[in-house]
Amino acid sequence: MSQSTESILIIDFGSQYTQLIARRIRELGVYSIIKTNNISLKELKQLKPKGVILSGGPESVHKSTKLSMPKHLLDYNIPILGICYGMQLLADYFGGKISQSSKKEFGPSSFTKVKNSKLFRGKDIPKEFNVWMSHSDKVIKLPRNFEVIGSSVNSNISAFSCDKLNIFGLQFHPEVTHTDHGRKILDNFCIKICSCRKSWTTKNKIQEIILDIKDKVGNERVLLALSGGVDSSVVAALIKRAVGKNLYCMFINTGLLRKNEERDVEATIKKSLKVNLVVINAEKKFLKNLKGITDPEAKRKIIGETFIRIFEKESKKLKKINFLAQGTIYPDVIESSSTKSKSDVIKSHHNVGGLPKKFNFYLIEPIRKLFKDEVRKIGKELSIPDYLIDRHPFPGPGLAVRIIGEVTQEKISILREVDHIFINEIKNAGFYNKISQALAVFLPIKSVGVMGDQRKYNYVVAIRAVKTSDFMTANISEIPYKMLNMISTRIVNEVPKVARVVYDITNKPPGTIEWE
Numbered sequence: 001m002s003q004s005t006e007s008i009l010i011i012d013f014g015s016q017y018t019q020l021i022a023r024r025i026r027e028l029g030v031y032s033i034i035k036t037n038n039i040s041l042k043e044l045k046q047l048k049p050k051g052v053i054l055s056g057g058p059e060s061v062h063k064s065t066k067l068s069m070p071k072h073l074l075d076y077n078i079p080i081l082g083i084c085y086g087m088q089l090l091a092d093y094f095g096g097k098i099s100q101s102s103k104k105e106f107g108p109s110s111f112t113k114v115k116n117s118k119l120f121r122g123k124d125i126p127k128e129f130n131v132w133m134s135h136s137d138k139v140i141k142l143p144r145n146f147e148v149i150g151s152s153v154n155s156n157i158s159a160f161s162c163d164k165l166n167i168f169g170l171q172f173h174p175e176v177t178h179t180d181h182g183r184k185i186l187d188n189f190c191i192k193i194c195s196c197r198k199s200w201t202t203k204n205k206i207q208e209i210i211l212d213i214k215d216k217v218g219n220e221r222v223l224l225a226l227s228g229g230v231d232s233s234v235v236a237a238l239i240k241r242a243v244g245k246n247l248y249c250m251f252i253n254t255g256l257l258r259k260n261e262e263r264d265v266e267a268t269i270k271k272s273l274k275v276n277l278v279v280i281n282a283e284k285k286f287l288k289n290l291k292g293i294t295d296p297e298a299k300r301k302i303i304g305e306t307f308i309r310i311f312e313k314e315s316k317k318l319k320k321i322n323f324l325a326q327g328t329i330y331p332d333v334i335e336s337s338s339t340k341s342k343s344d345v346i347k348s349h350h351n352v353g354g355l356p357k358k359f360n361f362y363l364i365e366p367i368r369k370l371f372k373d374e375v376r377k378i379g380k381e382l383s384i385p386d387y388l389i390d391r392h393p394f395p396g397p398g399l400a401v402r403i404i405g406e407v408t409q410e411k412i413s414i415l416r417e418v419d420h421i422f423i424n425e426i427k428n429a430g431f432y433n434k435i436s437q438a439l440a441v442f443l444p445i446k447s448v449g450v451m452g453d454q455r456k457y458n459y460v461v462a463i464r465a466v467k468t469s470d471f472m473t474a475n476i477s478e479i480p481y482k483m484l485n486m487i488s489t490r491i492v493n494e495v496p497k498v499a500r501v502v503y504d505i506t507n508k509p510p511g512t513i514e515w516e
């Protein structure tokens, strides 16, 4: 984002709620960005945040290996809000005392304001309200010049502040919806205390992104890897506004796509986005490169590499192109980075972690900092048709990460049919938009069945449907049994090589959405 964007910096200490803090703040209309605790002074100066939030995390200030607070944050003289572990870090740093406990207080608690702090300003926030706790250690002695602003059943110091330094601490989680008035408390911090303007609106985001693209690209040509999904379609619309005819979109049929995908995407993109579109059929190449590969990460890397090499080769046939654009979004970035972020590498999304180290393009990723729902809002604002905006996501590596084990043409064909029936059934039942993502998975096992009095010994497929707003966490969708029954009956009857259908009932976490 441009340097003019006012932001709140969130330092991630490994809390499962860090992304939620970022989203809540963006929902308030303020840009927020997540960094680890080793953020350098130089980076801090570049970001120029108007306030800092220290997230919670599984750490304890008593551990010698604890993640500590970047000291230069304090020299920077901007308001700081510590949440949970963030609060304990602040207390520890300024000379307070933290009790060590292995017992966790997890769940609802009642909180009482003991002082009318700026953080709790507003007539809607009562003296007592419900909050959500998730901690073991707690602050038992305040640092000098700090005062208690709230207490709870299990802790006399559940919230503190040091008005002189503009530092605040909360033991509970204001970002979680189970905390009453959490949104107002974060609003007070960002707007009243940090004086941020609510300028992170969809219109402003669009303007900034377009300016940023113009700035980077000038009069050069841009090649966009277009999949026909919401992210790359929105990127196409944004780049088209920035560089007009200099945008060239390339759709690669990897052979790992859904049924009729090439035909449908070509028709849709030409009709609704009206961009230069080149369609490449690389089915054989991908299948050849994936031969014998069973490891999920190896598959992802090979697909990422194959993609980029095809882009390099095919783009040479176009007029000179130096820029490659991708529809990478924020969750892809967070989940693919291990050294920069506290989060583990969950999987290498091909448009981030799966890219080879060297390739002959400057990469531009205009929506890299946005969550999915923000991308959808931009799409609507840019008048991209609803059927494109509301499409369930489909991963870059496609059916390859939904086929457990080696990818073969036979398995692809089976899974394609299964997927087609599944998606059609939920569409016919008017259920598609109630689900965030539905998918089918090919399992490398066979099972016995009986059909028309005959023994059947054939493959097993799994179906999965989840509900989520940001794809970082997800709950299983409750597809009615009647519909499940119809889906499984159709699959087993219509796809000859399938003997059994199972339904995946795993939330994320612990499961990821894709199986690989």
Ligand code: XMP
Binding pocket: 300, 335, 346, 347, 348, 349, 350, 351, 393, 394, 395, 396, 397, 437, 471, 508, 511, 512, 513, 514, 515, 516
């Ligand atoms: P997971 O499986 O990590 O998926 O819970 C989260 C979301 O990301 C999609 N996904 C991908 N998208 N390239 C993509 O463009 C990828 O390599 C990739 N892997 C997963 C997944 O479908 C879900 O929507």
